[in-house]
Amino acid sequence: xxxxxxxxxxxxxxxxxxxxxxxxxxxxxxxxxxxxxxxxxxxxxxxxxxxxxxxxxxxxxxxxxxxxxxxxxxxxxxxxxxxxxxxxxxxxxxxxxxxxxxxxxxxxxxxxxxxxxxxxxxxxxxxxxxxxxxxxxxxxxxxxxxxxxxxxxxxxxxxxxxxxxxxxxxxxxxxxxxxxxxxxxxxxxxxxxxxxxxxxxxxxxxxxxxxxxxxxxxxxxxxxxxxxxxxxxxxxxxxxxxxxxxxxxxxxxxxxxxxxxxxxxxxxxxxx
Amino acid sequence: xxxxxxxxxxxxxxxxxxxxxxxxxxxxxxxxxxxxxxxxxxxxxxxxxxxxxxxxxxxxxxxxxxxxxxxxxxxxxxxxxxxxxxxxxxxxxxxxxxxxxxxxxxxxxxxxxxxxxxxxxxxxxxxxxxxxxxxxxxxxxxxxxxxxxxxxxxxxxxxxxxxxxxxxxxxxxxxxxxxxxxxxxxxxxxxxxxxxxxxxxxxxxxxxxxxxxxxxxxxxxxxxxxxxxxxxxxxxxxxxxxxxxxxxxxxxxxxxxxxxxxxxxxxxxxxxxxxxxxxxxxxxxxxxxxxxxxxxxxxxxxxxxxxxxxxxxxxxxxxxxxxxxxxxxxxxxxxxxxxxxxx
Numbered sequence: 001x002x003x004x005x006x007x008x009x010x011x012x013x014x015x016x017x018x019x020x021x022x023x024x025x026x027x028x029x030x031x032x033x034x035x036x037x038x039x040x041x042x043x044x045x046x047x048x049x050x051x052x053x054x055x056x057x058x059x060x061x062x063x064x065x066x067x068x069x070x071x072x073x074x075x076x077x078x079x080x081x082x083x084x085x086x087x088x089x090x091x092x093x094x095x096x097x098x099x100x101x102x103x104x105x106x107x108x109x110x111x112x113x114x115x116x117x118x119x120x121x122x123x124x125x126x127x128x129x130x131x132x133x134x135x136x137x138x139x140x141x142x143x144x145x146x147x148x149x150x151x152x153x154x155x156x157x158x159x160x161x162x163x164x165x166x167x168x169x170x171x172x173x174x175x176x177x178x179x180x181x182x183x184x185x186x187x188x189x190x191x192x193x194x195x196x197x198x199x200x201x202x203x204x205x206x207x208x209x210x211x212x213x214x215x216x217x218x219x220x221x222x223x224x225x226x227x228x229x230x231x232x233x234x235x236x237x238x239x240x241x242x243x244x245x246x247x248x249x250x251x252x253x254x255x256x257x258x259x260x261x262x263x264x265x266x267x268x269x270x271x272x
Numbered sequence: 273x274x275x276x277x278x279x280x281x282x283x284x285x286x287x288x289x290x291x292x293x294x295x296x297x298x299x300x301x302x303x304x305x306x307x308x309x310x311x312x313x314x315x316x317x318x319x320x321x322x323x324x325x326x327x328x329x330x331x332x333x334x335x336x337x338x339x340x341x342x343x344x345x346x347x348x349x350x351x352x353x354x355x356x357x358x359x360x361x362x363x364x365x366x367x368x369x370x371x372x373x374x375x376x377x378x379x380x381x382x383x384x385x386x387x388x389x390x391x392x393x394x395x396x397x398x399x400x401x402x403x404x405x406x407x408x409x410x411x412x413x414x415x416x417x418x419x420x421x422x423x424x425x426x427x428x429x430x431x432x433x434x435x436x437x438x439x440x441x442x443x444x445x446x447x448x449x450x451x452x453x454x455x456x457x458x459x460x461x462x463x464x465x466x467x468x469x470x471x472x473x474x475x476x477x478x479x480x481x482x483x484x485x486x487x488x489x490x491x492x493x494x495x496x497x498x499x500x501x502x503x504x505x506x507x508x509x510x511x512x513x514x515x516x517x518x519x520x521x522x523x524x525x526x527x528x529x530x531x532x533x534x535x536x537x538x539x540x541x542x543x544x545x546x547x548x549x550x551x552x553x554x555x556x557x558x559x560x561x562x563x564x565x566x567x568x569x570x571x572x573x574x575x576x577x578x579x580x581x582x583x584x585x586x587x588x589x590x591x592x593x594x595x596x597x598x599x600x601x602x603x604x605x606x607x608x609x610x611x612x613x614x615x
Contacts, residue, residue, distance in 0.1 A: 135314040136394045136440050145398060146411040146439020156399040158389040158517050193391040194382060197518050252519055 036110040037216050039223045040078075040121070043268060044071060044101045047231045053102045057171075061235040064242050065171035069182075071101035071230050072153060073164040073261075074127050074142070080113060081120040083213055088113055096127065098142035098153060099228070118214040119207065121224060125261055126163035126201040129190040155188060158250055162188040163200055164261055166233055172243045183246040185233065187254045187261070200254055202262035212270045222272035229264055236260030298322055299379070299448075302456035304464045304492050308379035310393055310451060317448045320430040323613065325449025327427060328442060330609040333417040335363055335407040342400070342446070343609055346375050349602050351534035352453060358545030366405040369511060371545035373530065374538050376455045376601065382497045386527045386543040389517045397446045411439040418442070455533050455601040456492075463595070464492065470595065477592025484579050485532075485589075487570055494532040494596065500568040501525040503561035503578065509544050524566050536597045550593065554586045 044051040046058040046068065057067050075097045078090040090111060100106040127143065136145055143161070145154050153162045166185040173181040189198035206226065208214055216222050234240040238256040248254050299317045301308060315321075328334065330343040345360060346352040352375035354360055360368035370386050384390040390399060400406040401414070415437050418424045425435040432441050462468040470478060481489075490496040499514040506512075506525060514523040527543045541547040547556065561571050561578035571578050581589070605611050 133391070135311060136392075136443060137314065144439065145395060146443060156390070156395070156402055157385070159391055159395045192518065194388075195518050195520070197520075250516075250519075 035112050037115075037218060037221050038080075038111045038113045038214075039221060040109040040111065041223060041225045042075070042099045042107045042109075042228050043225060044099075044107070045227055045229045045231070047229065051101050051230055058231070060231060060242065061239065062241050062243075066168050066242070067170075068101070068166065068168040068230060070165055070167040072151065073099055073125055073228070074153070074161060075099055075109070075123050075125060076127055076131075077122075077124045078109075078111070079122040080118050080214075081122070083117040083119045086116075088116075088118075092131075093138070096131070096141065096143050098151065100151070101230075113216050115217050116215075118216060121206045121208075122203065124201055124203050125264075126188070127161045127190065128201060129199075132160055132190040133193060155186075155250070159193075160188050160190055162186045163258075164188075164233075166230060170242045170246070173246050176246075183242045184249070185247075185257060186249045187257050189250060189254065198250065198252070198255060200258035202258055204262060204265050206265060206267050208267065208270055214270050215272050220272060222270070224270055225268040227266045227268050229266070232264040233257055233260050236263045299451045299454070301379075302454065302461065302492075304461060305377075305456060306380065306492075309382055310379040310447075312379070312451075315394070315444050315447055315451075317451060318431065319613075320427075321432075321445050321448040322452055324424070324427040324431040325445035325447070326607075326611065327424070328446055329449050331418075333421065334401055334409060334414055336409045336413075337363065338417075339363065340407060342397070345372050345400075345406070348604075348607055348609075349537065350374075351376055351455070351537040351598075351602055353538045355537075356540075358540050360406065362403070362406040363408045368403075368405050370543050371540065374534060375450055375453050376533065377493055377531065378453065379451050380493050380497075383528065387514045387517050388499060388528050393447050393450065394443050397443055397450075411442070414442065415439060453601075453607055455598040457600040458533060458598040459595040461492070461598075471591070473588055473591040474595050475592075477588035477590070478595075480581075480585050480589050481592050484581070488529045488568075489532050495529045497529065499523060499526040499528055501564065501566045502527075502557075503563070503567050503571050504542060504546070504556070505560075505562040506564075509546075511544065513543070522566060525564060526566060532593060533596045534598055534601065535593055537602055550590060551586075554581060554589065557581065558586070 046066070049056070049058060051068060051071060053071065054067065054069050057065050060066050077092070077095050080088045080090075082088070097109050098106060131139065131143065139145060153165065154160070155162060164185070164187045168183060169181050170183050171181065173183060175181055187200050189200045191197060191199035191201070214222050214224060234242065237259045240257065240260065245253060248257055298319050299312070330341050332338045332341045332344075334341060340363060345354040345362070347355055349355070354372040357372065359370060360372040362368060373386065378384075378393050381393070382388075382391070384393065384396040385399070390396050398411075401409055401411070418437050424437065428437055428441060429435045431445055459468060459470075463470055488496055488498065488500060501524070504525070512524050514526040514528075515521065517523075530541075535541075535550055539549055541550070541553050547553045557571075557579040558581040559578065561567070563572065563577065601607075606613075
């Protein structure tokens with residue numbers, strides 16, 4: 001028994017190396033952007049105006065004057081549905097993206113999608129519970145818990161990704177201990193491991209208009225432009241007054257903001 | 273005949289591989305322990321990885337100003353706790369708000385920290401490394417510092433087959449080392465393995481333990497890993513424990529049941545280190561329980577609040593608890609900072 005286990009232990013790394021090299025080869029073949037025939041573009045707004053961090057002041061629904069300083073969110077588990085109902089599921093381990101306002105590169109998702117006529121895009125805002133509990137070596141890129149903290153999108157005291165972060169200054173707030181009139185919304189929570197807890201993962205479904213289906217071909221690039229409206233965080237199902245809730249992090253109230261962000265996205269245009 | 277040769281050749285290979293894979297000091301499950309919870313299949317615990325993890329555990333470059341290591345606050349002679357500190361004491365003399373728990377038998381932990389906010393050993397070390405009141409450093413800086421020191425490239429090469437340093441490798445190596453911090457050589461363990469016998473008094477204490485303590489402090493790890501409100505007064509410390517993680521009001525003032533192994537080396541006790549010795553703890557259970565809506569039902573009985581214990585029983589219980597002290601664990605050379613396998 002001892003020897004059998006030892007043997008297994010001996011060959012497991014070899015097997016892992018083989019799998020990883022294959023996975024690596026697969027990723028490498030996809031590095032060339034010319035292969036990508038679909039661009040999903042996230043354009044961040046506050047209401048009708050493009051979102052510009054730290055420069056512009058925006059008026060919220062409650063008349064609050066807001067200067068956003070940070071706006072980031074995870075988009076994952078993308079699925080494209082064809083006109084005939086068939087679905088293309090983006091390979092699960094390559095389906096995690098951190099969109100950061102102010103970093104143009106991060107706002108563009110490039111995919112290689114089979115040719116066809118597409119009518120719908122689904123994704124989730126956040127990181128699914130399965131990936132959130134996987135071994136750390138399965139969480140690379142934007143999900144690397146040892147590197148992701150530099151983007152401040154991970155809680156180490158309560159293991160889990162922060163799905164969306166919205167911070168800024170609000171004229172109506174008193175000066176806090178950092179000497180600023182600052183609000184901080186850090187929304188996360190995948191539902192808990194051994195006991196049910198907050199689940200702020202939200203599904204987003206964007207159907208394309210019938211006269212504007214997405215036609216994808218092998219060598220022709222198509223683009224889906226999506227509006228992400230930060231003002232909706234404060235004005236979806238729940239009207240959120242920043243002055244009353246300047247800090248929303250891991251707590252029951254975060255669920256209301258999550259319900260709001262599920263309607264934050266809308267389709268701007270489809271082009272090909 | 274040829275088949276026989278082949279069979280013996282395979283047998284020799286088996287023996288060779290088995291011998292190489294199970295060197296001393298690498299993780300082994302004690303015979304009287306259950307199956308580990310840590311997913312060992314995701315972290316091959318080789319001698320080389322443990323050696324790298326040990327070096328990193330005692331490496332001050334892991335802190336912002338290069339002054340403290342994991343080992344600074346988790347001292348082996350105190351069963352890897354911060355001896356004499358009620359609450360943890362970190363960088364720049366900053367104080368945490370809870371007592372630093374021992375690093376022992378972590379392979380059997382379902383969750384980590386007093387409130388169970390972390391569910392995987394591989395996610396645990398990130399917390400003290402980045403916490404502003406502990407080591408206050410970023411993994412990005414640690415990688416740069418380790419790469420610049422040149423001391424580590426061979427260690428990473430041997431442990432991972434490449435000199436390249438990454439955050440995930442640092443964490444996996446730290447986990448590998450911490451997994452070898454197994455305490456299973458207390459007198460209790462040798463009694464369970466029929467290698468020695470309890471004295472009369474220890475035996476009486478063991479009987480009282482099984483009757484009055486084992487429901488939470490389950491053998492052989494001496495914790496069931498659950499979260500309970502054990503009736504500590506929250507008059508001065510507002511820390512509400514587990515509820516911060518689950519947001520369930522029923523979890524208010526609940527903390528993880530700590531193991532009773534190595535009590536002689538891990539004082540003070542409780543999540544905020546409020547009790548200086550075991551006598552105070554026993555006094556708390558027999559006469560000091562504060563009632564609140566989430567108090568553990570085992571401590572709220574119609575006829576008595578807490579656990580009734582006569583002074584004779586306390587004496588016997590203490591005698592048994594001493595059999596959970598593992599001197600081998602706190603003196604094992606392979607867990608110490610200066611271990612040199614070549615010597």
